[in-house]
Amino acid sequence: MKFKSAMLTDIGNYRKSNQDNLDFATKKTGEALGVVCDGMGGHAYGEVASKIAVEKFIEYFNETDLTKFNQKEVNRWLRSCVNNILTEMVEYSNERFETRDMGTTLTAILFTSVGGFVINVGDSRTYKLVNDELFQVTQDQNLWNSTPEAERKDIQMSGVYEKANDFTFWKVLTSALGPQKTLRIDTYFIENQEGIYMLTTDGVHDYMDEEITASTLGNAKVKLKDKAHLIVEDAKDNISTDNLSILIIEAE
Numbered sequence: 001m002k003f004k005s006a007m008l009t010d011i012g013n014y015r016k017s018n019q020d021n022l023d024f025a026t027k028k029t030g031e032a033l034g035v036v037c038d039g040m041g042g043h044a045y046g047e048v049a050s051k052i053a054v055e056k057f058i059e060y061f062n063e064t065d066l067t068k069f070n071q072k073e074v075n076r077w078l079r080s081c082v083n084n085i086l087t088e089m090v091e092y093s094n095e096r097f098e099t100r101d102m103g104t105t106l107t108a109i110l111f112t113s114v115g116g117f118v119i120n121v122g123d124s125r126t127y128k129l130v131n132d133e134l135f136q137v138t139q140d141q142n143l144w145n146s147t148p149e150a151e152r153k154d155i156q157m158s159g160v161y162e163k164a165n166d167f168t169f170w171k172v173l174t175s176a177l178g179p180q181k182t183l184r185i186d187t188y189f190i191e192n193q194e195g196i197y198m199l200t201t202d203g204v205h206d207y208m209d210e211e212i213t214a215s216t217l218g219n220a221k222v223k224l225k226d227k228a229h230l231i232v233e234d235a236k237d238n239i240s241t242d243n244l245s246i247l248i249i250e251a252e
Contacts, residue, residue: 001111001193002252003032006224009245010232012203020201020245021050021104025058032111033061034247038124038201040103040176049089049104049178056085057108071114071189078110078119079185086177093179103178107138107199109190111251116190121177125205126188129196134214137188141175197249198231203242207235217248224248 003026011018019039026032037053039046060081066074085106093100105122118126123140175184196217200208208231216222216230232244 001030001032003111004224004250005034005248006228007245007247008225008228008232010236010243012240012243013236014241015243017047018243019046019050019104020203020243021047021054022199022245022247023054023058024247024249025061027062029065029067030111030113031061031066032249032251033058033108034197034199034249035106035108036124036199036201036245036247037107037177038105038122038203038243038245040105040173040178045099045102046104048092048099049102052089052092053085053104053106053177056088057081057106060084061110066112069112069114074110074112074114074117075187075189078108078117078187082106082119082121082177082183082185086179086183089177090179100179103176103181105173105201106177109197109199109249111193116193116251118188118190120186120188121175121183122173123171124199124201127198127200127205128190129198129214129217132214132218134198134210134217137190138186140171141173141184141186143172143174193251195251197251199247199249201243201245203240203244204232204235204246206242207238207240209234209238224250 005024022036024034035054035057037050039050105124107120107124107126110117120138126137
């Protein structure tokens with residue numbers, strides 16, 4: 001496969017530092033890996049956690065021959081990568097006690113000869129443009145999505161959801177990657193790999209206009225780097241309060 005990519009990270013209008021990290025790598029054998037991580041702003045050293053996660057994932061990708069892996073083996077390898085990253089973080093925090101509460105989200109997409117794979121921890125997202133509309137591949141690992149559907153309907157009907165949402169109660173993460181975090185790894189399979197993909201941190205997707213974003217991604221007359229800039233600026237115009245990071249990948 002052939003790939004085009006563009007990535008952009010922005011400190012945003014309100015944060016004093018940028019705790020996001022992202023990268024994209026390809027191999028001559030045809031595989032590609034994109035990773036986006038959002039260091040947890042409420043915890044010390046979130047930028048360290050996101051940096052370790054991205055750098056180690058890319059390192060594992062570069063040193064592993066995936067050409068003979070079947071679907072189950074690729075899925076197993078992805079999960080082992082995340083667990084190995086966690087081990088790295090634990091070892092890091094054991095030597096630097098002040099970093100023990102660090103954490104990060106992680107969303108990543110891997111293109112291989114046996115299909116595409118998405119792996120997710122937390123609430124960063126992977127999207128695919130399908131029929132000129134955004135399709136969210138991943139599901140946020142937060143309190144709302146971990147609540148049973150019947151209970152969610154009762155909450156919505158009672159009006160409690162809207163009241164609590166003012167304090168972003170339902171967005172509290174139920175999973176993250178870090179030495180003292182609860183970890184749940186979700187994986188997704190993409191059979192048809194060709195298309196346009198977008199990986200974002202919540203500073204982007206919580207504030208962007210989905211219709212405008214889909215239109216921007218699908219506009220063949222706009223360069224990829226300009227698409228990334230336009231989407232980030234749209235989120236900032238909508239008063240994004242967080243760091244903003246985006247990775248756009250065209251696979252053909």
